Structure formats: C-alpha cells, structure tokens
Amino acid sequence: xxxxxxxxxxxxxxxxxxxxxxxxxxxKRNAIxxxxxxELVLNxxxxxxxxxxxxxxxxxxxxxxxxLFVIVMAAAEAAIALAIVLNFYNNHLTVDxxxxxxxxx
Amino acid sequence: MSFQVFLFxxxxxxxxxxxxxxxxxxxxxxAAAWLLFTLAGVSGILFFLGANFVGATQxxxxxxxxxxxxxxxxxxxAQGPFxxxxxxxxxxxVSTLVGLLLYGVLATAILTRTKTNDFATGPATQQGxxxxxxxxxxxxxxxxxxxxxxxxxxxxxxxxxxxxxxKGERSPVGYxxxxxxxxxHLLVVLIGAAxxxxxxRRRQAEGGQPAPRVEGS
Amino acid sequence: xxxxxxxFLAAFIAGFVLITFMLVSAIFAVWLERKVAARIQDxxxxxxxxxxxxxxxxxxxxxxxxxxxxxxxxxxxxxLFRIGPYIALAGSFLAFIVLPFGNGVVPVDLNIAVFFMxxxxxxxxxxxxxxxxxxxxxxxVFGAMRExxxxxxxxxxxxxxxxxxxxxxxxxxxSAFGHQQNGMFWNWFVFHDPFTFAAFxxxxxxxxxxxxxxxxxxxxxxxxxxAGFHTEYSGFRWLIFFMAEYGSMVAVSGIAILxxxxxWHTGLLPRPWAGxxxxxxxxxxxxxxxxxxxxxxxxxxxxxxxMWVRWTLPRLRxxxxxxxxxxxFLPISCFLLLGVxxxxxxxxxxxxxxxxxxxxxxxxxxxxxxIVLTPSTLPVAGLxxxxxxxxxxxxxxxSPLPGKRE
Numbered sequence: 001x002x003x004x005x006x007x008x009x010x011x012x013x014x015x016x017x018x019x020x021x022x023x024x025x026x027x028k029r030n031a032i033x034x035x036x037x038x039e040l041v042l043n044x045x046x047x048x049x050x051x052x053x054x055x056x057x058x059x060x061x062x063x064x065x066x067x068l069f070v071i072v073m074a075a076a077e078a079a080i081a082l083a084i085v086l087n088f089y090n091n092h093l094t095v096d097x098x099x100x101x102x103x104x105x
Numbered sequence: 106m107s108f109q110v111f112l113f114x115x116x117x118x119x120x121x122x123x124x125x126x127x128x129x130x131x132x133x134x135x136a137a138a139w140l141l142f143t144l145a146g147v148s149g150i151l152f153f154l155g156a157n158f159v160g161a162t163q164x165x166x167x168x169x170x171x172x173x174x175x176x177x178x179x180x181x182x183a184q185g186p187f188x189x190x191x192x193x194x195x196x197x198x199v200s201t202l203v204g205l206l207l208y209g210v211l212a213t214a215i216l217t218r219t220k221t222n223d224f225a226t227g228p229a230t231q232q233g234x235x236x237x238x239x240x241x242x243x244x245x246x247x248x249x250x251x252x253x254x255x256x257x258x259x260x261x262x263x264x265x266x267x268x269x270x271x272k273g274e275r276s277p278v279g280y281x282x283x284x285x286x287x288x289x290h291l292l293v294v295l296i297g298a299a300x301x302x303x304x305x306r307r308r309q310a311e312g313g314q315p316a317p318r319v320e321g322s
Numbered sequence: 323x324x325x326x327x328x329x330f331l332a333a334f335i336a337g338f339v340l341i342t343f344m345l346v347s348a349i350f351a352v353w354l355e356r357k358v359a360a361r362i363q364d365x366x367x368x369x370x371x372x373x374x375x376x377x378x379x380x381x382x383x384x385x386x387x388x389x390x391x392x393x394x395x396x397x398x399x400x401x402l403f404r405i406g407p408y409i410a411l412a413g414s415f416l417a418f419i420v421l422p423f424g425n426g427v428v429p430v431d432l433n434i435a436v437f438f439m440x441x442x443x444x445x446x447x448x449x450x451x452x453x454x455x456x457x458x459x460x461x462x463v464f465g466a467m468r469e470x471x472x473x474x475x476x477x478x479x480x481x482x483x484x485x486x487x488x489x490x491x492x493x494x495x496x497s498a499f500g501h502q503q504n505g506m507f508w509n510w511f512v513f514h515d516p517f518t519f520a521a522f523x524x525x526x527x528x529x530x531x532x533x534x535x536x537x538x539x540x541x542x543x544x545x546x547x548x549a550g551f552h553t554e555y556s557g558f559r560w561l562i563f564f565m566a567e568y569g570s571m572v573a574v575s576g577i578a579i580l581x582x583x584x585x586w587h588t589g590l591l592p593r594p595w596a597g598x599x600x601x602x603x604x605x606x607x608x609x610x611x612x613x614x615x616x617x618x619x620x621x622x623x624x625x626x627x628x629m630w631v632r633w634t635l636p637r638l639r640x641x642x643x644x645x646x647x648x649x650x651f652l653p654i655s656c657f658l659l660l661g662v663x664x665x666x667x668x669x670x671x672x673x674x675x676x677x678x679x680x681x682x683x684x685x686x687x688x689x690x691x692x693i694v695l696t697p698s699t700l701p702v703a704g705l706x707x708x709x710x711x712x713x714x715x716x717x718x719x720x721s722p723l724p725g726k727r728e
Contacts, residue, residue, distance in 0.1 A: 004107070004109075004110050005109065005110060005113045008215055008216060008218075009113065009117070010150070010154070011215045012212060012215055013117045013120065013121065013150065015208060015211035015212060015215060016121050016124065016208065017120070017121075017124050017143070017147070018207075018211070019204050019207050019208040019211065020121075020124040020125055020127065020128050020204075021124075022203075022204065022207060023128050023200050023201065023203070023204035024127055024128045026196075026200045026203065026204075027128065027192050027196055027197060027200035028190075028192070029190040029191075029192055030133050030183075030190050032133060032175060032178050032179050032182065032183075033133055033136060033190075035175060035178075036127055036136055036137070036140050036175065037127075037128075039140065039144070039167075039171065039172075039175075040124055040127065040140070040143065043143070043144065043147045043167075046147065046151070046159075046163070047147060047150055047151070050151055050154050050156045050159060051154060053154075053156065054154040054155055054156070063156075064156050064158065064159050065280050065283075067151075067156070067159045068158075068159055068162055069283060069287055071159070071162055071163055071166050071167055072166065072287050072291065073287070073290075074167065074171060075166050075167065075170055075171045075291075076290060076291055076294040077294075078171045078174055078175060079171075079174060079294055079295070079298040080294055080297060080298050080301070082174055082175065082177075082178040082298070082302070083297070083298040083301035083302040084301065085178060085182065086178065086181065086182070086301075086302050087301060087302070089181070089182045090305070095182045095183075096190060107325065107326050107329075108325065108326045108329035108330055109329075111326070132399075134399065134402065134452075134455060135399070135401060135402065138401075138402055138405070138448075138452055141409075141445075141448050145445065157432060157433065157434055157438070158434055158437070161434055161437050161438045161441040161442075162441070164441035164442060164444065164445060165437070165440060165441035165444055168444065168445050168448075169441065169444030169445060169447065169474070169477070170444075170474075172448075173447055173448075173451070173470060173474055176448075176451055176470075177467070177470070177471075180455065180463070180467060
C-alpha cells in the first residue's frame with residue numbers, strides 16, 4: 001500500500017468523478033447520457049467511501065459494505081431508469097430530453 | 106517515484122481522462138465505451154486500495170451488468186439521428202463553469218480538511234490488513250460482533266449513549282438487515298423493470314387514437 | 323536494484339509468462355481443433371506443414387494473418403472498431419492472474435479468486451458489443467446483440483453453479499480449493515455429493531455457452547449471420563478475437579478443474595503419505611513442474627471435450643439458447659444450490675464420496691472397456707437392402723450393372 005499517496009489524492013479523484021457526472025447530467029441531451037452521469041456520480045461516491053475505509057482502520061468494514069450497497073443500488077436504479085427511457089422512446093420515438101415537456105407549465 | 110505511486114497516477118489519470126471523455130463526446134456509443142473504461146479504472150482503484158471484494162463486485166455488477174444494460178438501451182434507442190445529439194454552445198459554457206466551480210468548492214473542502222484526533226492513525230495494513238478479506242465481510246453481514254470494529258463515527262463517546270444497554274448485553278447487529286432489505290429491493294426492481302419494459306399490445310387505431318409503436322423488449 | 327524496478331520486473335515477468343502461455347495454448351488449440359474436427363468428420367486435417375501431423379500449421383496461419391491487408395470499413399466507427407478486440411483479449415487474459423497452476427504457482431493468490439475470475443471474464447462482453455457495433459454492418463450488430471444477450475444470460479447459472487463447490491469448500495480461494503482436494507480421486511469435489519456432481523455438468527455446459535462455443539455459437543456461425551460480430555474483422559484483429567476466445571476456453575476449463583476435478587493433483591497418490599507432488603521426495607521445484615503439467619493436461623482434456631461437443635452436436639437456435647438458459651439451467655442451478663446447502667448443513671454422510679467416486683469411475687471404465695472390446699465392423703463396400711435392387715431397365719439403354727442384361 002502506498003505511503004506517499006494520501007487520502008487527499010483519492011478524495012480529489014472522487015470529486016473529479018462526481019463533477020464529471022454532474023456536468024454530464026446537466027449537459028447531455030440524450031436521456032441515456034444523463035443516466036451515464038448518474039453512474040459517474042455514484043462511482044465517485046464509491047471511491048470516497050473505500051478511500052476513507054482504507055485510511056481509517058476504525059471503519060474498514062463499514063466503508064466497504066456501504067460501497068457494496070451503493071453498487072447494488074446503482075444497478076437497480078439503472079434498470080428502472082432504462083425501463084422508463086424505453087417507455088419514453090416507445091411513446092415519443094425520441095430520447096431527446098428537450099422534447100419531454102408535456103407536463104410543462 | 107515508487108512503483109505504487111506510478112501505478113496510482115496511471116490508474117487515476119486513466120479514470121479521470123475517461124470520465125472527462127464521457128462528458129465531452131457527442132456520440133452516445135462512444136460515451137458508453139469511455140464509461141466502460143472509467144468503471145474499470147475505478148475498479149482498479151478499489152483493488153489498489155485493498156478492497157478486493159468491492160473491486161470484483163464493481164466489475165461483475167457495474168461493468169458486466171449495469172453497463173451492458175445501458176449499452177442495450179443505447180442500441181435500442183439510438184437509431185440514426187439520435188446517436189449524435191449536439192448540445193448548444195451556451196449550455197456547454199454554463200455547464201463547464203458550474204462544473205469548475207463545483208470542483209473548486211470540493212477541492213477546497215478536501216484540501217483544508219482538519220485532521221480530527223478521534224481517528225486512529227496509520228493506514229489500515231498496520232492494524233490488520235486482513236480486515237479486507239471476504240470472510241470478514243461475510244461475518245459482518247451476519248452480525249458477528251468481533252468482525253465489526255467499533256468506530257467512533259458520531260463523535261459521541263460510547264459511554265454517553267444511555268439508550269443502549271451495556272456492551273455485554275447488546276446483541277450483535279451487523280449488516281444483515283440492510284443486506285436483506287437490499288435483496289428484497291432488488292427483487293422488487295426486477296419485477297418492476299420487467300413490467301415497465303414489457304412488449305405492449307398494439308392498440309387499434311380507432312377514434313383518432315394513434316397506435317403506439319410496438320417495441321419488442 | 324531499487325524496489326520500483328524490482329516490482330516492475332516482477333509484474334512484467336509474470337505477465338510475460340502468462341501471455342506466452344495464453345498464446346501458445348491458442349496456437350495449440352487451433353491445431354487441436356482442426357485435427358479433432360477432421361477426425362470426427364473422417365478425414366485427416368492438416369498434414370503438410372511441419373511434418374506428418376501438421377504441427378506448424380497454426381504458425382503458418384498466423385503468419386498469413388499478419389500479412390493480410392488491414393481493412394477498416396468506411397462506415398465503421400473508427401475508434402470502437404479498433405479497440406474492440408483488445409478489450410476482449412484483456413478480459414480473457416486477466417482471468418489467468420489468479421488461476422493457480424500448481425502449489426503456489428499463481429501470480430496473485432487472491433482470497434476471492436473465483437469471484438475475481440467470474441467478474442473479469444464478464445468484461446469480455448464489451449469486446450463483442452463494441453466490435454459488433456463498431457463494424458457498421460447490420461449483421462455484425464445483430465450478431466453482437468445476440469451474443470451479448472447469450473453471454474450475460476448464461477453468466478447467472480454459471481455463477482450459481484460455481485457457488486455450489488464454494489459452499490462445500492468454504493472458501494473462494496482457488497489455491498485453497500486445490501489444497502483441499504489433494505490425495506486420492508475420491509476427494510475431488512465432483513464426487514462429494516450428488517448436487518456437486520450435477521453442478522459440474524451444468525457448469526461445464528454454461529461455460530461452453532458463455533464462451534460462445536457450439537452448440538451455442540449461433541451468433542458467430544457461418545451459416546447464420548456470416549460471422550456475427552467479427553464479420554468485418556480480418557487479419558490481426560480477427561486473430562486477437564480468437565486468442566481471446568481460446569484463452570477464455572482455457573480459463574473456464576481451469577476453473578472447472580480447480581473447483582471440481584482436483585486441481586493440480588493426479589488423484590492417485592494417497593493422502594497421508596504423498597498428498598501433493600511438491601511435498602514428496604521430488605522436492606518443491608520438480609514436484610511443482612509435474613503439478614503444472616498435470617493441470618495443463620487436464621485443461622486440455624476439457625478443451626478437447628468442448629471441441630468434441632462442437633463437432634458432434636447440431637447448433638441451437640437463438641430462442642432455444644435463451645430458453646435453455648432461463649427455463650432450464652437457472653432453476654436447475656438454484657435447486658442445486660439449495661440442495662448443497664442442505665447437504666452441508668444437515669444431511670451430509672461423510673462416507674458418501676467413496677461409493678460415488680468408485681461408482682462413477684467404475685462406470686466410466688466399464689464404458690471404455692465395452693467400446694474397446696466391441697468388434698468393429700468395417701463398412702461393407704456396397705449398399706444393403708433395398709438399395710441393392712438392380713436399376714430397372716427401360717429397354718432403351720443397356721443396364722449399367724454387369725451381368726444383368728435383359
């Protein structure tokens with residue numbers, strides 16, 4: 001295990017993944033692109049959890065168990081989100097989120 | 106520069122670069138490919154941190170399950186004009202600005218983090234690197250008390266919590282309940298997703314109702 | 323030597339040995355496939371290049387593929403077409419990192435080795451998907467989607483069948499699996515209880531499907547979709563795809579051997595005196611060399627069985643493939659998991675493996691003896707029964723059969 005790579009390095013990487021996911025969610029027009037942003041955000045959180053678990057021996061198990069739950073929950077949420085996107089595509093023949101404005105105003 | 110430091114920068118650089126590529130690329134299938142590399146890079150980081158089980162689960166569930174699902178969704182819906190959907194320049198500018206600001210805030214919070222005195226010092230390997238073995242993970246899920254080290258997570262010293270009985274009488278809790286909740290949750294999600302994405306019968310075009318497009322799931 | 327350089331060299335040597343093993347086994351497997359196919363089809367196979375048995379045929383084929391023109395279709399996605407094969411190869415190669423070939427002969431002795439192998443081999447799907455989509459042709463996309471659906475579906479019963487011996491052994495570490503099956507062959511987990519026995523056959527079938535081998539190779543068979551996801555790949559890139567396929571065949575055979583068939587142990591040395599070859603008088607090095615040889619031979623035996631099945635059974639349709647997985651293998655593997663949990667928790671008679679092992683081996687030996695001792699009848703030069711009737715003479719031409727003139 002590296003002695004010169006500290007907790008801050010991993011936290012900065014987690015923050016980078018989080019920000020990329022947030023920008024992806026904000027800027028993609030394809031609904032599945034937005035879903036990819038959600039995946040990136042969750043991965044950033046996972047990296048943070050496991051990094052804290054590694055550098056603090058008091059909650060090694062807690063960090064990893066929570067990371068496991070995050071991964072499983074992300075899979076479940078991606079399945080439902082894709083089912084919704086497929087339904088949207090069936091009804092509108094497009095996945096452009098800019099056209100999803102029937103409930104607007 | 107030692108080998109581990111070089112490896113870390115390689116892995117982290119790959120992950121970060123591919124994450125940025127997911128955002129930047131306009132082609133949705135290429136975004137899925139860069140997302141694959143990002144997730145594999147995160148799995149590598151998890152292995153690097155010694156969390157072998159979580160890293161393997163990340164590969165199996167995220168890459169081999171979730172991402173395949175996403176790519177199938179892309180293939181089913183990305184026909185022709187929907188593969189490349191361009192975002193406007195103004196939206197790009199605002200998104201990039203917001204992203205940079207958010208990263209600045211997070212980086213400042215990270216770099217000015219004060220070290221608390223409650224944490225035990227030193228990396229995990231000095232105090233039993235065996236804690237990352239899958240046996241211990243399983244034992245913690247089953248609630249065997251010795252496997253879950255006591256963490257002073259809330260900041261309140263353990264003696265002050267009057268609502269709980271003393272240590273000898275308290276039964277081990279473990280993580281069994283959240284594990285079971287997650288399992289039932291997954292079952293519900295499976296049923297729900299299968300119902301939502303089922304093949305729908307084509308409605309006859311009568312009374313001005315347009316027939317919805319039949320899509321085989 | 324600085325620790326950096328030492329670490330880097332250690333990793334490089336381990337990777338070099340593994341990739342050499344993978345490539346040499348791919349070369350050997352291609353030759354073996356052609357010979358097995360030929361013999362099953364009553365012909366000889368390659369006999370010209372490299373002596374009477376055509377040893378160097380694959381080398382010649384590889385050289386030819388290296389010199390082929392590097393075609394990238396105009397409508398192909400330039401980036402995805404190029405990286406597809408390498409993702410498949412990476413997924414297949416990473417599985418060898420935790421596969422123990424002998425007593426301690428493993429690059430990384432992970433505690434969760436079998437889980438890691440399953441996880442890493444599930445990333446091979448993306449080579450198929452990206453290669454198929456990146457080719458820009460509809461046959462490739464169809465083949466890739468069918469292939470991906472098949473592989474992903476078959477991973478579920480495969481993982482459940484892998485869990486069955488994990489419950490018996492109590493560990494996911496493949497080295498520990500090997501150590502627990504030392505001694506005589508009745509210690510092998512395949513004979514441990516009827517559920518593990520059934521799990522072995524189910525695992526092997528699901529692994530064959532997961533490697534896209536026949537009879538589950540609809541998505542890449544020539545008569546179906548030209549060549550599925552690798553239609554547009556030629557030359558070196560096709561070679562990479564095929565190395566990945568043969569590599570994953572060897573990897574799943576390795577898992578089957580370690581989980582069920584005793585790993586690197588011969589199964590003929592009794593436990594108290596000589597459980598493991600490397601702990602006998604032969605010493606660690608020579609014993610481990612023999613262990614590795616036994617393991618590799620068992621691997622190739624299972625690969626040979628996969629090839630034998632490929633050239634014997636007809637292909638399944640894609641809906642039959644998915645139905646087999648979802649309606650048959652998944653309930654069967656869940657039942658086996660339940661059964662082995664009950665066996666381990668409550669019902670286990672400790673003596674069960676002896677009659678099971680001796681019964682199975684006795685049955686196998688009896689089968690072999692019967693096949694060997696049955697007198698073989700050479701085919702008669704001529705037809706039998708109704709086909710022997712003379713052709714009717716219509717009075718216009720002389721009858722073709724001699725001595726049958728009207």
